[in-house]
Amino acid sequence: MAERILEVDDVTLRFGGLTALDSVSLHIEEGEILGLIGPNGAGKTTCFNVITGVYTPTMGEVRFRGSSLVGLKKHQITRKGIARTFQNIRLFRSMTALENVLVGADANHSSGVLTALFRSPKHRREEADGHERGMDLLEFMGLAGRADELASNLSYGDQRRLEIARAMATQPALLCLDEPAAGFNPQEKAELMALIRRVRDRGYTVLLIEHDMRLVMGVTDRIVVLEFGKKIAEGTPADIRDNPAVIAAYLGVDEDAS
Amino acid sequence: MTAPLTARDRLALQWVGMVERWNSLPRASRLLIVLLLALLFYALPLLRPPILTTQQTDFGGIMFSSAALALVAVGLNIVIGYAGLLDLGYIGFYLVGAYTTGVLTSEHWHWPFFLVLPVAIAVTMLSGVLLGAPTLRVRGDYLAIVTLGFGEIIRLIVTNVEWLGAARGIKDIPHPPTIGPDPKPPFGEGGLFTIPHLSWNGLIPSLDENRGTRFLVFGAADAIPYYWLILTVLILVLVADKLVKNSRVGRAWEATREDEDAAELMGVPTFRFKLLAFAMGAAVGGLSGALFASSQGGYINPLSFPLLLSILFVAAVIVGGAGNRWGAVLGGVLVAYLPERFREFADFRLLVFGLALMILPVYRPQGLLPPARTIRARVAEREIELLEGGEDTGPTDDGLDGPEGPDGFGRTNSTGKVG
Known part of the structure; x- marks a missing residue:
């Protein structure tokens, strides 16, 4: 086993x-x-x-x-x-679909205020990684075309799928x-x-x-x-x-x- | 699009179009436009354009206080707009910044101004962390009450502690150093050269012989150099704000605001990020406080920091559009500028101002300038509504689609209602 x-x-x-x-x-x-x-x-x-x-x-x-x-x-x-979705959809409603997934991807990142202020190589690497992984997951869920829409504006089914994508983004x-x-x-x-x-x-x-x-x-x-x-x-x-x-x-x- | 759009929809569409056109411009031309705009803003108190210019009060001074309130609003927007923490005691941080400056430059020590500035920021950040660490465990309304208490406690402390000047306050806080020779009235005005102001006869401008600004003398007589200083600080803070907002930190703030538990379960250490938002907001508040301390004829006392001012700060953020840095700037400028511009209406101006503050949240709860993506979403939702033909209050002709009625942009997206 x-x-x-x-x-x-x-x-x-x-x-x-x-x-x-x-x-x-x-x-x-x-x-x-x-x-x-x-x-x-x-x-x-x-x-x-x-x-x-x-x-x-x-x-x-x-x-x-x-x-x-x-x-x-x-x-x-x-x-x-360990990542999860919710029985009652709990997306970040006023953020875009991509941003929702990025928040999940950020679970593996550690850049903070200083790295962001100076756009350090680490910050750039993590942003690029997050976007790539995020778009890949949205693609996988069939949501790539909705990346820039607010989560609250997605259809019910898309919201459910976005929740799964967000959870998967935390790897x-x-x-x-x-x-x-x-x-x-x-x-x-x-x-x-x-x-x-x-x-x-x-x-x-x-x-x-x-x-x-x-x-x-x-x-x-x-x-x-x-x-x-x-x-x-x-x-x-x-x-x-x-x-x-x-x-x-x-x-x-x-x-x-x- | 054949279905009728209301005037407001068209306005929003135009705005979205403008933003998109702006984003598609080459980087160099965008930079050039920004530079020209910045230059215009630097020159504004010298140009003294008609209509805009206040007649009964010093225009440079009004410009200064507008920019100062804009700076405060940008700082508070981090706390309220991004992280969603209703902080009613922001004045406390403003006060800490001002008093740190007062104590270090005048009351007990005599440090140079620009050395004190970073210290004031650091002290205020620390006070933000000290306040946040125990209190950020409470949410929503409770946090508002706790912060309200903080603002009041800080004010009472400085009123009663003799070492901080108690009720008499702190005087002789120095101005930032002059560039060029020091002013020695009546023998010399100091500074390097004079920049003349314009005066207007109708629409015809001419150089004003009697008015000019010495480059660069900070003093009680002329607020324009202070305006330049605070505008510079504001621009730097806005750039920093943009860099931080478009990063993991900004996303973590927004996720926490939207749903704290979900954010936590998506790997966001929400408490740490809330504390960070508090500290960043406090830093900007302290910076504004430090500049304020030096600008007010070098004199501050506890009465300069009433709780009402704290409420005004919150109003600026909400009026402008919480969550959008440009909304915060606009809100801060309006809240500072409008009551002064309409000073000729005497006591009525505050009544009108108060009424405006009441009407605005009813018809435009997301503020004058909400985040761009919210506007875009609104327009998209509206288009769907019209396509579905499910509109019951639809205008029959162009004459009817005025700004009345809460059906247009006045509705927040949080209702999630379509059609």
Whole structure:
């Protein structure tokens, strides 16, 4: 088996009396597409937030390539190689598409006021690198023609794609997509799935939250299922499809809450 | 384009066209035009063009205070416009710059003016970091209140600390050194030569025998050399502003302003960049304060730094267009110039000025001169609207598309509404 790029080890997260995540363990292997599914409120996005440093777990460990992420700041985690998109689009609305991607690319840069004031070779190199990488990514997402438009003026689908481009610009090893197909029609969803496969082929490992079962089944290598903050199943799409606990969670059974 | 555009749309289109034409000019001709424009601005208080020139107050002095407020607005624009931090206590930094100059050149030491200038900037930057480090963890409204408190605390400190001159203030702050012989009234005016002013009879200019500016004597008698000094500083600050804005730093500021959490998750150390914005803004504020201290007949006291002035600084940035350096310049100039230009209306001028400040945000919330890309986006959105034919308040003829109604440019993009 391939190397484990991320390990979530027995993570519990409590908000006061509410247990949002209850001893969740999962891992992601280098180069795979892992699906994270579950009904509404199962803790999928919370899990994302723990991985990317928005929440600090009450108990447990998150390790990225062997080193702990707990206690690191959000921007430090990004710089280590984990990038994400948001369930509700959170672009920098009054910046252009290209500028949005440049902000992502800047995660790998370090020029500051002085290098900018004197247009030092480092500043020029980083600007050129950012623009090249940014335009390349916009091209990849089919947004090259919209580079100079304000993010807020892009169509809904383009905004979703721009979020992915922005996250990819930080050059992550692990790309976390939080319901990237939300609000898409079947045609757009199919295109997005093809896109996610191409993203993986570029060498990214992908963690994908998705609601649409069919879509997840088609694109992921492995799936982890959460319900009420607990992991209830894990396995290949075929395993998950036949798993009674998963079917119960999604369709409801008599003695469970309906 | 067959659909009818309103007058404002056409104006914006023209503006965008002008900006594009400007950008397509060869570098050399752009440089030449900029130089000529700069020269015109340097010469403005000497030319004393009719209409523009204030009659009841010293025109050179008004030009000086306009440029000074423009400088302050450019500094505050870094904090408010770029980084999105509502700083209501900017006057505090202005005061720190002025008092550092006062203490070092007059009250306790006698350092030369141009040596004190960088020190004043450094001290103000430090005060910006000291204020920012604990307070920039709070956001939005809370930050506004904290900074408001800072401006007031700083003023109260200088009012009460004897070492800083307390309520009597600091006097005899020296002017910048004269170029050429020192003035020794009544025997010599100092400086190298006299540059005559123009006087106008209708539209016919002639050299004014009685008025001239000595090159280069800084003093209370003639504000024009000070205007030249502050204009030079303003140009340098604008260039620096442009260089920093078009870099990782400027993008990080804007990303933080747009969505702090998202910026953080895209690898922007937002706290550090907010602190940097505070420090840069403070530096420009301190620089303006230092120049102010020396220009006011060499006398400052705590009353020179009322909280109201801080609010005026914010108004200048907002009126001009937060986020655009040229908007800040325009805002600063207007806020300083208009009340003086219309001095003949006596007390009414402030009423009108206040009304203008109220009306403007309603009809043009993004300021007079918002960032160019915002205008471009507005025009694009408008074109789509018209193409879709989804316009319900559309003008039926050219006579109706006046500036009334908040449907045109008065709407911000943040509503994200199309059609």
